Amino acid sequence: MIRFSLKCDQNHAFDMWFADSATYETLVGAGHVACPECGSNDVEKGIMAPNVAAKSGGEAMGPREIMRKISEYRATVMAETKDVGKAFPEQARDMHEGLIEHTPIRGEATPEDVKALHEEGVPIMPLPPEPPKEN
Ligand SMILES: [Zn+2]
Structure with missing residues (x-):
């Protein structure tokens, strides 16, 4: 229909x-x-x-569904990456330049770091913030 x-x-x-x-x-x-x-x-x-x-292509996603997807995505990233904390920008750069082995990492980066990494062509992705939990 x-x-x-x-x-x-x-x-x-x-x-x-x-x-x-x-x-x-x-x-x-x-x-x-x-x-x-x-x-x-x-x-x-x-x-x-x-x-x-x-x-027509499936159920429309409501806000709850979107929140759930974000949560799932975060959980996957958390499970598959190693937290290197503040060493993130340095390690991401070293990997990009082939100085160290490529492994999935996550960590902290200042807005300046993010800008610099983007300019150097280092592939990084922001992790969306955890959505508020439903009560
Ligand atoms: Zn009419």
């Missing part, structure tokens, strides 16, 4: 469900879709609501 946001020639907006987009075309083409407000058969697709568009 697909939900379309429709509007009639009087500019009334309404939503309707169709089996698929071909069914929509057929029903509208045959004048079987009427505006619930004025009964006009002259309807066309309005702007699709964002949540409807997202649902």
